[in-house]
Amino acid sequence: MTAIQILIDGFVISALYGLGAIGFTLIFGVTGVLNLAHGGIMVIAALVGWDAANRFSLDPYGAAALGVLAGLIAAYVTYFVVIRPIQRSKRIPADETEIFILTATLLWGVMIQEGMAYLFSDNPVTMRPLLPGVVHILGDRTPVNELMIGVLCWVVIGLLWLVVYRTRFGKPLLAASENPRALGLLGFEMSNIHLFSWTIYGILTGVAGVLLASFLGVSSASAGGLTASAFSIVVLGGLGSVWGSLIAAYVVGYMETITAYVISPQLRPIPALIVLVLVVYLRPQGILGRR
Amino acid sequence: MKTILRSRLLWLMLPALVIAAVGPWWLSAYYLGVLTMAYYFGVFAMSWDLLFGYAGMVNFGPTFLIGLGAYGAALLDTYAGAPIVVCLIFGGLMSIIGGILLALPALKLRGAYFGLVTLVAVLLLRYFIVIFSGFTGGEIGMMVPDILSIDTATNYEYALWFMAASALILVIISRSSLGLILEATGQDPIAAAALGFNVAKHRLAAFCISALFSGLAGGMMVFYSGTASVGTVIDISIGVQIIIAAVVGGRRTILGAMIGSIVILLADELLRPLGQLNIFVVSGICLAVIIVFPGGLLGLMHRQREGA
Numbered sequence: 001m002t003a004i005q006i007l008i009d010g011f012v013i014s015a016l017y018g019l020g021a022i023g024f025t026l027i028f029g030v031t032g033v034l035n036l037a038h039g040g041i042m043v044i045a046a047l048v049g050w051d052a053a054n055r056f057s058l059d060p061y062g063a064a065a066l067g068v069l070a071g072l073i074a075a076y077v078t079y080f081v082v083i084r085p086i087q088r089s090k091r092i093p094a095d096e097t098e099i100f101i102l103t104a105t106l107l108w109g110v111m112i113q114e115g116m117a118y119l120f121s122d123n124p125v126t127m128r129p130l131l132p133g134v135v136h137i138l139g140d141r142t143p144v145n146e147l148m149i150g151v152l153c154w155v156v157i158g159l160l161w162l163v164v165y166r167t168r169f170g171k172p173l174l175a176a177s178e179n180p181r182a183l184g185l186l187g188f189e190m191s192n193i194h195l196f197s198w199t200i201y202g203i204l205t206g207v208a209g210v211l212l213a214s215f216l217g218v219s220s221a222s223a224g225g226l227t228a229s230a231f232s233i234v235v236l237g238g239l240g241s242v243w244g245s246l247i248a249a250y251v252v253g254y255m256e257t258i259t260a261y262v263i264s265p266q267l268r269p270i271p272a273l274i275v276l277v278l279v280v281y282l283r284p285q286g287i288l289g290r291r
Numbered sequence: 292m293k294t295i296l297r298s299r300l301l302w303l304m305l306p307a308l309v310i311a312a313v314g315p316w317w318l319s320a321y322y323l324g325v326l327t328m329a330y331y332f333g334v335f336a337m338s339w340d341l342l343f344g345y346a347g348m349v350n351f352g353p354t355f356l357i358g359l360g361a362y363g364a365a366l367l368d369t370y371a372g373a374p375i376v377v378c379l380i381f382g383g384l385m386s387i388i389g390g391i392l393l394a395l396p397a398l399k400l401r402g403a404y405f406g407l408v409t410l411v412a413v414l415l416l417r418y419f420i421v422i423f424s425g426f427t428g429g430e431i432g433m434m435v436p437d438i439l440s441i442d443t444a445t446n447y448e449y450a451l452w453f454m455a456a457s458a459l460i461l462v463i464i465s466r467s468s469l470g471l472i473l474e475a476t477g478q479d480p481i482a483a484a485a486l487g488f489n490v491a492k493h494r495l496a497a498f499c500i501s502a503l504f505s506g507l508a509g510g511m512m513v514f515y516s517g518t519a520s521v522g523t524v525i526d527i528s529i530g531v532q533i534i535i536a537a538v539v540g541g542r543r544t545i546l547g548a549m550i551g552s553i554v555i556l557l558a559d560e561l562l563r564p565l566g567q568l569n570i571f572v573v574s575g576i577c578l579a580v581i582i583v584f585p586g587g588l589l590g591l592m593h594r595q596r597e598g599a
Contacts, residue, residue, distance in 0.1 A: 092585045107578040114571040
């Protein structure tokens, strides 16, 4: 039965990884920002959702909605307080903007982690399942919630695809990731496009945080690890490539699950890290990268 | 103008060094301990600045080099009982090997990709130490049989003079032709290569120098505290602190990295009454410094003198 368990667990974990990484790659592709406070934003969504559920005795869906809202607000604060001042600063040389954004978001991530630890302690919390109960799939007991999370991840990813590829608001995002200068020359206001991508980013990352809290549990201390795993998946898939990130998420998710079940849970992340280093050495642009 | 300012800064450092050297007469044992740690951090941050500020390599894994030096020294001391000096040299050599391993991808990769490799290097080192916990003490860490000294003041002086010597050597290197060529390769590797400089060779040299000082400082820290543990020499958060110290102090200045480390570790201590919030506040202040004064603390001093 292990094979089926690996198949299901791997699928759900990979979907969660994919959802978590997709925002990270989107914001890099469109605005050129590597947000090292990424895990922090997921943690905010998870912890606020969990706290709201307890404090106002909300049902799991209301709590999840509040968590996503908190993630969105955190993304806006990241953009307006940390990133935009650096992008617009005249004192920072243009070729050094990138490292300033890396350092600033790193600091911001530390602030989020410490602030969350202060407000909610660093004990891991698990949100109540969205759907209770278990089902038997080919003899394997699986919580309904786990399946629900896998499905929800893909629904959100599908919605993102619809928005980006099929709507008037989304298409400029695609264009901005190809050639921002040309888009500016066509009369599009870049700051609006940036704001819109941060909105999408906040929602995606918020949903990922809330679902993660409902499946595996989250603590304020997970912020750094979540950023690192999103970063690795995104580089493995190719920076800025959404589909590459999804493929990479499945590669990493299944490798980790197989290692954990077949070899030892202690060694869980190691094969994926070694593959990552090899890919970066041999094919620096990642699976589907453009550069 | 710039060189005058810079050398004037070096002169300013002399009285500061004298005041620091007589620290044991006017500082409490507690602050001597805090400063001892700050001095080792200063060396970490200066080594990082040589790679980042001059060679333009974003190394997210300074603790990979530090950890190799620290654990190299600790393992040799524990299992072979070698004298401390031998252990430190061995640790330094281990770091240099690690530096070369990190430099190999750096010859091919740039920016975020290289940053990720260094990050993964730290994670892998950490996992290996935890997996071979029978040998390395794992998460808990390993006690080393020897320590530098049991006297706080002596430990303080060791750290201070080690930092001062490292600072002097690194500043000289950064102003030498090697430093200039590194700066050129960092800003435009293709132009530097077109001018006939061997980019690979210079980058490799920068990694070896940075690794040597990181490793020695890591080993010294182990023999100061008597333990080598993942939490004190390898954890990503230590690397984050080093990067922040170097950028807040002022990148591409070497001495700024040292000043940044001391200021941040002291601020951490002074704000301890805030309890859990102290790291939050220190990070917030650093963030404000980076956004408002991108040149860092040292850049701020320069600007003021130019204005006057």
